[in-house]
Amino acid sequence: xxxxxxxxxxxxxxxxxxxxxxxxxxxxxxxxxxxxxxxxxxxxxxxxxxxxxxxxxxxxxxxxxxxxxxxxxxxxxxxxxxxxxxxxxxxxxxxxxxxxxxxxxxxxxxxxxxxxxxxxxx
Amino acid sequence: xxxxxxxxxxxxxxxxxxxxxxxxxxxxxxxxxxxxxxxxxxxxxxxxxxxxxxxxxxxxxxxxxxxxxxxxxxxxxxxxxxxxxxxxxxxxxxxxxxxxxxxxxxxxxxxxxxxxxxxxxxxxxxxxxxxxxxxxxxxxxxxxxxxxxxxxxxxxxxxxxx
Amino acid sequence: xxxxxxxxxxxxxxxxxxxxxxxxxxxxxxxxxxxxxxxxxxxxxxxxxxxxxxxxxxxxxxxxxxxxxxxxxxxxxxxxxxxxxxxxxxxxxxxxxxxxxxxxxxxxxxxxxxxxxxxxxxxxxxxxxxxxxxxxxxxxxxxxxxxxxxxxxxxxxxxxxxxxxxxxxxxxxxxxxxxxxxxxxxxxxxxxxxxxxxxxxxxxxxxxxxxxxxxxxxxxxxxxxxxxxxxxxxxxxxxxxxxxxxxxxxxxxxxxxxxxxxxxxxxxxxxxxxxxxxxxxxxxxxxxxxxxxxxxxxxxxxxxxxxxxxxxxxxxxxxxxxxxxxxxxxxxxxxxxxxxxxxxxxxxxxxxxxxxxxxxxxxxxxxxxxxxxxxxxxxxxxxxxxxxxxxxxxxxxxxxxxxxxxxxxxxxxxxxxxxxxxxxxxxxxxxxxxxxxxxxxxxxxxxxxxxxxxxxxxxxxx
Numbered sequence: 001x002x003x004x005x006x007x008x009x010x011x012x013x014x015x016x017x018x019x020x021x022x023x024x025x026x027x028x029x030x031x032x033x034x035x036x037x038x039x040x041x042x043x044x045x046x047x048x049x050x051x052x053x054x055x056x057x058x059x060x061x062x063x064x065x066x067x068x069x070x071x072x073x074x075x076x077x078x079x080x081x082x083x084x085x086x087x088x089x090x091x092x093x094x095x096x097x098x099x100x101x102x103x104x105x106x107x108x109x110x111x112x113x114x115x116x117x118x119x120x121x122x
Numbered sequence: 123x124x125x126x127x128x129x130x131x132x133x134x135x136x137x138x139x140x141x142x143x144x145x146x147x148x149x150x151x152x153x154x155x156x157x158x159x160x161x162x163x164x165x166x167x168x169x170x171x172x173x174x175x176x177x178x179x180x181x182x183x184x185x186x187x188x189x190x191x192x193x194x195x196x197x198x199x200x201x202x203x204x205x206x207x208x209x210x211x212x213x214x215x216x217x218x219x220x221x222x223x224x225x226x227x228x229x230x231x232x233x234x235x236x237x238x239x240x241x242x243x244x245x246x247x248x249x250x251x252x253x254x255x256x257x258x259x260x261x262x263x264x265x266x267x268x269x270x271x272x273x274x275x276x277x278x279x280x281x282x283x284x
Numbered sequence: 285x286x287x288x289x290x291x292x293x294x295x296x297x298x299x300x301x302x303x304x305x306x307x308x309x310x311x312x313x314x315x316x317x318x319x320x321x322x323x324x325x326x327x328x329x330x331x332x333x334x335x336x337x338x339x340x341x342x343x344x345x346x347x348x349x350x351x352x353x354x355x356x357x358x359x360x361x362x363x364x365x366x367x368x369x370x371x372x373x374x375x376x377x378x379x380x381x382x383x384x385x386x387x388x389x390x391x392x393x394x395x396x397x398x399x400x401x402x403x404x405x406x407x408x409x410x411x412x413x414x415x416x417x418x419x420x421x422x423x424x425x426x427x428x429x430x431x432x433x434x435x436x437x438x439x440x441x442x443x444x445x446x447x448x449x450x451x452x453x454x455x456x457x458x459x460x461x462x463x464x465x466x467x468x469x470x471x472x473x474x475x476x477x478x479x480x481x482x483x484x485x486x487x488x489x490x491x492x493x494x495x496x497x498x499x500x501x502x503x504x505x506x507x508x509x510x511x512x513x514x515x516x517x518x519x520x521x522x523x524x525x526x527x528x529x530x531x532x533x534x535x536x537x538x539x540x541x542x543x544x545x546x547x548x549x550x551x552x553x554x555x556x557x558x559x560x561x562x563x564x565x566x567x568x569x570x571x572x573x574x575x576x577x578x579x580x581x582x583x584x585x586x587x588x589x590x591x592x593x594x595x596x597x598x599x600x601x602x603x604x605x606x607x608x609x610x611x612x613x614x615x616x617x618x619x620x621x622x623x624x625x626x627x628x629x630x631x632x633x634x635x636x637x638x639x640x641x642x643x644x645x646x647x648x649x650x651x652x653x654x655x656x657x658x659x660x661x662x663x664x665x666x667x668x669x670x671x672x673x674x675x676x677x678x679x680x681x682x683x684x685x686x687x688x689x690x691x692x693x694x695x696x697x698x699x700x701x702x703x704x705x706x707x708x709x710x711x712x713x714x715x716x717x718x719x720x721x722x723x724x725x726x727x728x729x730x731x732x733x734x735x736x737x738x739x740x741x742x743x744x745x746x
Binding site for chain 2: 009064083102106109113118
Binding site: 226227229230231258259260261262263266267269270272273274276277279280281283 | 288292295296299335336337339340373376379380383384386390396398399402405406409410412413416417419448472473474476477
């Protein structure tokens, strides 16, 4: 492949560069602008006057993980819709049926998740 | 020329961050390095004119899967001091087998240059081309992938319920 | 294709039933669905049907294997389904089993590597969950985690291999690949790398040395019903799909890859059985003997062709039935839930319950290959197939492995018959009529298969 498609990506690349530059710049600027005085007390984790105990890395509820994994699954489902949507006209009515079957199958999954209270945060 | 430079730059970033990922002590840092690796690989996909794959790689891998990785690491309660000490024997055997595998891959791919030159259809990775193939030729795998997603869904719900 | 839809439909129905609340009839529906599936096979039996532009092809091979695996599934449900049918999560189980069968059917009838990979994943993901399905049990969790990590790695290896093959041939389709292979086209060297990676991934799934290390741990930790499902059906799927790959691409012996396969097969027959001989935990013992049996079944993949398919079909049926029987007894005897199981638990089983001892003996003798039972012909067919193709290494390894296996199977049987039970165990293991029916049915089937070995091989004549 030639270089022409790289040139097409130049705006995106520039956007990434600008975004990255902005982040780096703001972090750097906030560090520079604000007055800082480091003391031992200030660097300590704040715990209402009680001395901090233990480690911040404690295991946390599996609920977060469940929500995240369900998100990924539906995310993948949606990903398949991009190539479908682009070709929507050419695929015609049959393409619509194909996608309906696919979504219907996953909707059963969604109903199942709701019924099982997997998303309920008790 | 630009392509070549981009390729070397991305490869450098990918390999460096992959090495950093396995050598850093803090598991959260290694996840962050993994994200960098994924971005670099997504860049490779763009270079190969596989834009859809590149976007999916960023959205799904660098976005969603990474969140899962982070959650898993936080759930597993990995601390630096909790890291089990691996025996020397294990390390040596892992290095040797990994090295041999790499040798085989490099040796076999060195001869690939010629055959990879004649790439068949450079536009195959574009979204509309991919859609045509996916919804005509590969229709059955596509529909069945919903079953795969469903079984993962049931599994996740099933295992997390008390 | 019909079977795919039936199993997929049952799985979806199980989920719908959970939502709409007609979950009581689901376990009945699963059984009926399996039977319908078996019946549906006879609609097109013996015809070659191509589905979705060469994504999958129903041929005699896939039909025969789908038929036997569905029959095995029915037998499995008959023996082990009751406990699951009474479980609180039975619909989840039913959905997972149905979906894993979908994957299995895909692996048996693929002609496209995409279908193979997808089938493998659809088969594996429910299995990871099922292995860890006794959630309160640490061992079960551990084994599920191990299986998941190893299995995910193997899937990755397979995908890597498929990618190499695609790079070398430019197609996922096995027919086109075989056309290229047979017209003497030279492949780039990474075709070989792809093949080797693919073989390794297959070897992992069928638990063949040197990729067997997960099997004992996983078999030990998983609930009995899941272990036997995995050991019998999934092994059949894995080996049959490997067979199908070599059959469709090379149409017979796979040239240089045969050497690799012969090595793995011979070593697993020897090593699996020798390590099995020193095991004290019955589940680990069966796992290692399963490694040996996988080596035996790999012979069919090496020999390939009509003879190999015949031998593989017969072997997989007999091995699955023997395993069902052995695990059925195991499930009844090893009732203490602490995972410190040993062969000592079977001491004097004949005095505690002659039915169980008898069934276990039948199962073990069949696995050992003692004449009136099915296992004899299973091994004979394999060895004969290897002999006609001149693989004497395999024959020697098979014979030595079988001898070692016979040693520890007989030790197990003697342990049950000639020793007295420990004083602290319950002397009367009671069985209900259902249990006796199950054991009698499987035992008699093994005997019938041994007496009329042509019953199974008639299914697959190309």
